[in-house]
Amino acid sequence: MNAAHYLVLGAIGLLAAAPTDDPPPFPSATPASQGMSSAALDELADTVRGYVTDEVIVGGELLVIKNRRIVLHEVFGDLDRDDEIAWEKNTICNIRSMAMCLTGAAAQILIDEGTLGIDDAVAKYLPSFNNDTSRDITIRHLLTHRSGLPYRLHTRRFARRESMREIANLAGERGPDFPPGSKFQYSDASSEVLGAVIEAVAGVSLQDFIATRLIEPLRMNDTFTYADVDDPRSERIASVYSGARNNWTRIWNPRDKTLYPSTTTSQNLHSTPIDFARFLAMWMDNGWVGDMSVMSFDAVKRMLTPVSGIDDMPNGFAGTTVHYGQMAILLMQENASEGAAPVLIGHSGSDGTWAAAWPELDLMILYFTQSRGQGTGTRLEFTIDELLINPRPTQLVVEVPEKYKPYVGVYVANFAHFVDEPFTVTIKNGRLAVDIPSQLVFELADPDENGVWQFTYTDEIAVSFERGAGGNVELMKIHQAKNFFEIPREGTALAAKMAAAGKVSKKEAAIYVGRYYHPERETDIEVLYIDGRLHIKVPDGRFGLLDPDKDGRRPLRANPTTQVSFQTDADGRVISMTRTRDGTDLVMPRVNVEYDADGN
Template identity: 30%
Template sequence: MKLKLAIQGMLLHACLLVVLMLPAWAIAKETPESTAVQLELLADALEAKRQELHIPGMAIAVIQDGQLIMARGFGHRDLAQQLPVTTDTLFAIGSTSKALTATLIGTLVDEGTISWDDELSQYLPEYRFSQEDQSVPITFRDSLSHRTGYSRNDLLWANGQATREQILRTAPGAEPWDKFRESFHYNNVMYLAAGQAAAHAKGVNWDEWLSNELFKPLGMKQATSVFEQAMNRPVIATGYVWNDATEQHLTLPRRNLNNVTPAGGVWADVNDMAQWVRMLLNQGQYNGQQIISKEQLDNTWSPQVRVGAGVDYGFGWFLQSWQGQSVIEHGGSIDGYAAQVALLPESNLGFVLLTNVTATPLQQSSMNLVWEHLASTAQGVSKTTSTEDFKPFVGEYLANFASFKDDVFEVLITEQGTLAVDVPGQMIYELKAPDVDGRRYFTLTDTVAVSFDHDDNGQVMALRMHQNRMNFELPRKDVLIKPEIDPQLLQPYLGQYQSTIFNGAIEVKIQNHRLTLDVPNEMAFELHQPDDEGLRQFRIKDDMSARFIEDDSGKITALELYRDRTRKLDTASKIAGNEPDQTKLSVADVLAIGKPEQRKAALEAGKVFTLKGTIKVLNSGVTGTVSTTFDAGNKFRQHINLAPFGDVIVVVDGDSGATWGINPYTELHGKYLRQMHNEHPAVAFNVQDHFDHIQVVGKRVRDGRDVHVLRLKDQDLPSVTVMLDANTGDLLRYRTRVLNMVTGSVPVTIEYSDHREVHGLRMPFKSTITNPMMGKLLLEYDEIQANVTVSDDLFSTARPKSAD
């Protein structure tokens, strides 16, 4: 379970979400010498990764052929007291709880009490969704496979105060993010609903049922889904998060998940989880007792919805493959803890990894470590050390795809001598050896790979990212891309084309000397040169093509989009007056339209301002209030009240900043503080004082208005793309990625409207904020006050008592 929440209003945001090595092995049987050697090597590899990834402590248990062949603790459960992790150390297992929930529900299917295809509302009458006055028949199958079309609404449970009943009553008021049963959209509340519906069908309390039906029969002695019971266990790990800005571990309070237990509220140690894994690998049987039938267990491992290329989701499990074998796995993350459970059934091999840090790349990479040390050995596959010279690949590559804008991917050689890619805002991903097609897959997953383009002299010219059947090209930073055609010949195609299938206009522009389609709410797609039929294939997606239509005079009038060259998807007519802007206004000229000096004078005259209004979290069904107070300098405070689901407070005061509320109190430092500085409401009037580099990208027509597009950059923060009204200077659109020390970065788009002249300021009173973690939010201010008298401590970033 990952708690990741970003709320933005104006230009503000508050992000929520998330060495001692024990000498003795716990081995249930005498292992062959070769396996024992591999276990020692595995332990060394895990310890190296633990230190590299700043994990305070962790424990692992490995099951093979029905036997516990490894159980071990690494590092510390408590850094302050230097207490070691042992196999008895209790951890939160997060969303790996989902598989327990799905299995428990499967036992009801075995009994004939319910069917996977029963609607939840049959057992929870209040949990009934509707769209366009039509009921949405959400079943156990839909909710357990995340295919309902409703996105994350973690806001409903995050503060731990709302009851299960309150959550389930509120959730049906949410707007869908996608069409029903068409796509994968992770949703914890759907798991709460499925668990509660099953418990109602059984006529029992969920937590007691889970304990009696699974924990006790499996001998999971410490495991519990009740927070208070977990806190009374004798040995429990302290939870941490690594702050890369300060390079320190922050201690996190333990989050009470009693209100959403079926989705991720279980606590256990690796001894407990080893019994769970043993039962799963033994086709549902444990010590002669059939806990769940093989048929229903297989159902939980059966693909229900596609997640991405090579990855499906069953019931509580992600389904992928490794070297031709099926992998059944799921990770979990909650404040201070991260877990991974993974099975390789064909090798009769599985493991559980528990850590005391919020989200870590080791969750995914641990699978390859275990499989390569134990499954490869069992199959007689030898491991070799690469002698390839990686130096020609080392360098910086420019990324302009998805949410990346002028970002730099660095290819480097790790201390272990492996090739890796440093993805900005994420992590360093190690690469495997190239396959026959030259693709080097990430060691974390078989679904993402890179390859390299070379010129005729063998020099590396570009990096390619292969993911989800797409092929993203990242030119090398120090290599000049040569135009394939005289750029003047591309000018007639440039402009905007009104799409019939996308919400907005497709912009045709030049990027990397190539004709490029910038699709609204998608990304920019560079095109190849046209073939004999006039079709220009997308450079990153070979099953997509575009063709331009001319009239009798040779003027470009429309753009056609095709899939597989024959299936026409869209005919977008060229919008008159959208030819490229030839005025080439300077940055100063564009910014002057908004009268920045006049606005700054009004700010200084008003001294302190307060904006008040409402906020609607549309995809959670929650409405609250928002109050934003700011001065003409660099102080501001925003308070979002979403009672009973908690509040969010963010404060910046010069060289200090902090946020608290639904998430624990967190001081902001380094890039996180600078990011918040750049979201002061007054930034809209004086961007030149907040960004190192400002570039005028061009002039467009958006919703019938002429707009200037600017790209802003501040040191190592993600770039920001803004649209300003060409006549008023109003800020209309703001698009960037919000950095988070847990998630890396989250793409965010804000649309501004309802601009009003108040107190000498030109302010947008309505903002629509969209990000993939929270969905869509609507913020509307209804009043603004100037010369507000505030208390001396309003902008204090000191830890308040309410945050304890």
Template identity: 35%
Template structure:
């Protein structure tokens, strides 16, 4: 019987479904945070208190929204949160939950000050519309009119509008690995773009770009004749009464007393990386991410846009400019949303949630889309939504960088303002009904329906894991994009036989009984790579280079390996470094951003199996269980698809040549601070004989997050029997 061919086709349905998961993964095991909740009103709020019933909102739906956010804290999905719902200019819910600073047990309170990161961008957009109204700037002006160093081949065609719509061709950031303080000011940040080769012709594609917004901030300074911070303060913050906002959190700023500490990581893995006692995170105002504000203050800014550019009786933005800014651009964002039937679009430095206009013909032009909400989010976990038809604003702020809870909040907001139904998971059949392996056909690489903590989830190899929420009648919604539904089918005996996503179908299968067992696979890999020879050859040191093309970074890598179970990995890229070491019992880590620490939990589990010994050594020592799921053909070579785990959680998958035992590829996960759990696929090549061992000298690592993208590692030197200083495997 011929071996099926390895089928690596990527389906659009999965690409959409996993957009958010690729950045941060699904939720981790929930842990009780121990925080406290507070819901007392703030004195002299610009939005007087009211009730849900008085403002025409379902009290039950509002209570579910608050319970959802409170649950995020109780389960450790965020460190702290503040939530406010404003309808018709009146606050019907304003609560605070968890910790403002967990280490000092300072509770979150209404009126806390958050760094809203990318929610600064709409203020830069507002400033530019004001300058356009002042006849000092035009949308179609080339950037080179204000910044002469843009008057160069490849950059002359970049306009103000290109940068306002993220279509200028600049990358996400040019600040990665740079010392921000050494740049001095925003003009120096903008000047970094002068030496950059654009990723595409301006106007031909969308690429979210902090660099583009910081360049616009420099334009504001030139056009206004003063600092961008002074312009934003005088023309936006002061007229709106945003007295509890600051564009630079200086050391003596009075708002530090209510500022939230910042955390990065993932649920149950939050690490503080800034507190109000620390120096400013930004030495000067960055228009891409520098604003600190309370919920009330940011709501005042959103109210300006809800009121079509008017603040009370004073007009700050012309109505035509408001309409232009809130018009969807030609490129939808590759992001999921919890708002029912909606997709995420982008206007002019404003995020938009749109649906086809009522009565629009099927396949109608993109211009025929209704904006059901607008606003923005920030990467530290802050969100603002405005629902113009309901005259409603919702602000959900956390200080937990990497949280993906905003999409779940969106689903609750859909129930509040867009009529979305609510289907609790407790009504679902047992998870065991669905757990297993699925594929489109015999040549297709498997997908897994697994448990991820207490939740049912879809795992796509090398890409990510997304949580599923029950929607009734054997249908499960992808949490990060609830418009995508897995509809499971059952056989005559009631057993689950597969699922469909639209027209695409996956069929459940059991691994063939004649596939090799775990012991045979372990023996084949050990015989192929012979890392056990290190027992006599002594410790091995390998040095090489790292290249991350997407952010123009190069670095150095050094690994130290000692049979059977000790390893160390040291990497340096730019001004950043990371060290991970395992002494056979304890895994330790140290980076340029975090202090020395003993790794535990999920982060330790993935790091412990992401190294040479776990890939090419005695697999049974590093992986608790191994099972061959499939035998597929890849370019004429039979490959065993081996899962290092069952369906009780996400697992590593190894691709092993059936005849030789050579490991060609490993799909696994990495837990990255600030981004959470992320799928990764490592392909090994350029195998060479080193004293009887078969070792790869080239590795291509594809991370699911497009900001990082592809990492290439090339080994230049391998040394055997090296002297290992005492404490090397303990990071001493």
């Protein structure tokens, strides 16, 4: 699902799970005994294995449960590539926005108990909303992401992040971007405000309320808000990586200080595929777990009733449309009648976690990674649909229409986070399409009078092609907003030139490698030498540098409008790095520089 709509929450706090002798929640069974194809499941697993081989993800876990029986449970790649730790079953992941499902469920419990009104004004519970801009925002608006509040209000530095109540107060004082209720806008801020309301109504912390009313009854013993390196479960937590294919950087590991010291509803809940499957199963059972009611039938129905259509969210399941309910992503059958039940319920998280359930099929599929910034979860939807949901016969070789033949081929991307990534121009559903391995296959509308081919799923991205001196198509350009990115055809001189951009020798790079103090972030950042290029590593990622201009400024590959340059002392030793952005310089002095007896 689209990164712009990923979701998450923070829940059970620092409670260490006690050992349990509970029987497995989902016993294992053969695929055939549950009416499933072993070959199809093997192919599904091979698809994820291919993501690791192609370095589209660092590692991950795939769980398929049919009729409450595990028919596939496999792991791939590494839990931590830097430390060479393999991914194991039931590795714990930060599920980020998926946690909103639990926040929403907590609110529904209070609504059923009569202590929270779904159409009450938020101002009834939070005085900071009692002003002209925010007074009309209701609890329903928060649950459905129709409050008008922005995507995020967090401060830049996690270490200084406000409490959930402080974030809610900031949101109330800021106000909505548009009249509440008028349209859908995914918003972490809405979720944080809802969490603050729950705390005000329940009289306890959100993490304690969710722990008592959801986590414990569901026996989700590996679901918790991580903040303590001494928690015995910390050894099973996956490190978080950010980047893209062939360009992954570890930005956090469980031995580091937590990035999220306070509970939020969209950032710091950790869980496992099996634990989250327990929650999905409760949804499918209308709020019941065995003979215990965790949520009412009406509460579950409120969450799983579609409210807003989301036209710009990619979807791999044929014949369905994407909707949002009350803290839940739903897929509806196309042209479904009013009151129809969703065919799929679930959520995703932006650190690379996906969870989906098909109630009518009694099927759950959960795919967890900790590789932030890739779209394999949505890409996997197409494979799941073709193999398991709407099986299709093996497709024969597609004949390329004559008008598309000049464009079909492989183009090599070296821009933003893409490093030597092959973008394949191919045919899908009779249209020209661009296959981006770390994302999706994007179909293109036929070109307009200017030769621009629009992406069919969004009007914000398009491509165009240029021919070389010999008349052959040698370049594809991606147009996004006011920018365009050149992607040369494989084997051309331009492809070789762009692949070599930013390359420096180890000797040349050595004088720049080291740590520099970033005064805005109030932390050190690093300059590294990796795969023949200089890179800047910051807490949330790694950015390659391109060749310097005549003034010695090196553009960031991910954003060429930002450049860095290095300053030296009288002896030629690097003493600082300067970032130039929007005409403003930020000087970052070098730290911990040591020289040997020869001044090296």
